Amino acid sequence: MTTTAAPTRRGFARLGLSALASLSLGGCFGDGLLGDSPGPEKQSALDVSPVLLVATTRRPADPAGRPPYFTDQRGRGLSFATVRLTVPDRSLIGKVSSVVTGDWRIAAAPRVVTGPEAATAFAEAALGRDVLLYVHGYRESFETAAVSAAQLSDGIRFRGVSGLFTWPSAGKTFDYGYDRESALWSRDAFEDLLRALATSQGGRIHIVAHSMGTLLTLETLRMLRADAGEAALDRIGAIVLAAPDIDIDLFTNGIERLGTAAQKITVISSTNDRALELSSTIAGGVTRAGAADRSRLEALGVRVADASDYGSGLINHDLFLSNVEVQQVIKRAVARADGR
Numbered sequence: 001m002t003t004t005a006a007p008t009r010r011g012f013a014r015l016g017l018s019a020l021a022s023l024s025l026g027g028c029f030g031d032g033l034l035g036d037s038p039g040p041e042k043q044s045a046l047d048v049s050p051v052l053l054v055a056t057t058r059r060p061a062d063p064a065g066r067p068p069y070f071t072d073q074r075g076r077g078l079s080f081a082t083v084r085l086t087v088p089d090r091s092l093i094g095k096v097s098s099v100v101t102g103d104w105r106i107a108a109a110p111r112v113v114t115g116p117e118a119a120t121a122f123a124e125a126a127l128g129r130d131v132l133l134y135v136h137g138y139r140e141s142f143e144t145a146a147v148s149a150a151q152l153s154d155g156i157r158f159r160g161v162s163g164l165f166t167w168p169s170a171g172k173t174f175d176y177g178y179d180r181e182s183a184l185w186s187r188d189a190f191e192d193l194l195r196a197l198a199t200s201q202g203g204r205i206h207i208v209a210h211s212m213g214t215l216l217t218l219e220t221l222r223m224l225r226a227d228a229g230e231a232a233l234d235r236i237g238a239i240v241l242a243a244p245d246i247d248i249d250l251f252t253n254g255i256e257r258l259g260t261a262a263q264k265i266t267v268i269s270s271t272n273d274r275a276l277e278l279s280s281t282i283a284g285g286v287t288r289a290g291a292a293d294r295s296r297l298e299a300l301g302v303r304v305a306d307a308s309d310y311g312s313g314l315i316n317h318d319l320f321l322s323n324v325e326v327q328q329v330i331k332r333a334v335a336r337a338d339g340r
Helices: 009-022 092-101 118-125 142-155 176-185 187-199 212-228 248-257 259-264 274-282 294-298 324-337
Strands: 051-060 070-086 105-114 131-135 161-166 205-210 236-242 265-269 303-306
Touching: 051 105, 051 118, 051 142, 051 187, 070 118, 070 142, 070 187, 105 118, 105 142, 118 187, 131 142, 131 212, 142 161, 142 324, 176 212, 187 205, 187 212, 205 212, 205 324, 212 236, 212 248, 212 259, 236 259, 236 324, 248 259, 259 265, 265 294, 265 324, 294 303, 303 324
Parallel strands: 051 161, 131 161, 131 205, 205 236, 236 265, 265 303
Antiparallel strands: 051 070, 070 105
């Protein structure tokens, strides 16, 4: 049975930000990361075939295949699931009602594979196509992470396979420590997934990580390079780190360890990200990479899109989902990695 979602902060923000976008926001992100859209696509592949491939270190729910599908507890190894989604109503009435009900929703998760075969099952399900792999941040449930992955893929009109790597976030404001440890605990499983994708007969693997998920992503890429060498990163396309919730010193070390692969990284930063301000306070006042000065980040050899002027809300932590201008940064990073 399909349930109606409660009104969300993202839903209300999306209506206002879409209106702003329709007024053609001026300016661009510094070094030309923003500009004309690299493609005229009117539909994403997900809109045509609403299936999300999911790799997760969360414990499957009991009974299986029913909401919440996967819990906030740590599972036994990696699990793979094919998740069927409900496509949003594209009519005018549907767009207005989606502000209250939400847009993308999980319809079913009919296939789950847990254990050593999970990473291979994900790679085989990708059918040799390009993959957009989303890694969520702090305080996300399985369902909210899946919806965010769908919003991202549809928002940039991605034409390949939509994927999600979701780790055991508690989904609660005061469980920051549990979330951080769970993200780091998931590194081995994430490396197994990336290795399976990189060694399969397929296309590019584009990674978009948000907030605390960027810590997991950067650490996993370091491990992959150390364990399998530079060649293991050849299939990785764009690496977009949105609002990275990482100690700037740890971030610097991680970038330096990636060698030439660091050139694939685009950082979406904002100096008025309230969530990163709080994170910095919890971490003893050390600046988070997502709130660092642009010049400091660019000195590391990564591309930087400063979204400070594009946040109109109180938090400004998920602009890559709610602001069409910021989404173009991701779209262009993917196009650049594909040679377009």
